[in-house]
Amino acid sequence: xxxxxLLAAILVVAIGVGLLIYxxxxxxxxxxLCWRLFKCGIVFALLVFALMFIERLAIIPL
Numbered sequence: 001x002x003x004x005x006l007l008a009a010i011l012v013v014a015i016g017v018g019l020l021i022y023x024x025x026x027x028x029x030x031x032x033l034c035w036r037l038f039k040c041g042i043v044f045a046l047l048v049f050a051l052m053f054i055e056r057l058a059i060i061p062l
Contacts, residue, residue: 004048008041008045011037011041014034014037015034015037015038015041018030018031018033018034018037019031019034022034
């Protein structure tokens, strides 16, 4: 779980830095990069939450 939190923090920092660089330079490449990072982060988070939900549903009988 700590690895997921670390990846989420790195993702937020990367998006923030990309938006800061976009505001300083005006280069739209950084804006599209931030949008791609955001979309991939959302998809990854949904997959992790789906796996956690499936794990809760899967009751393994002894």
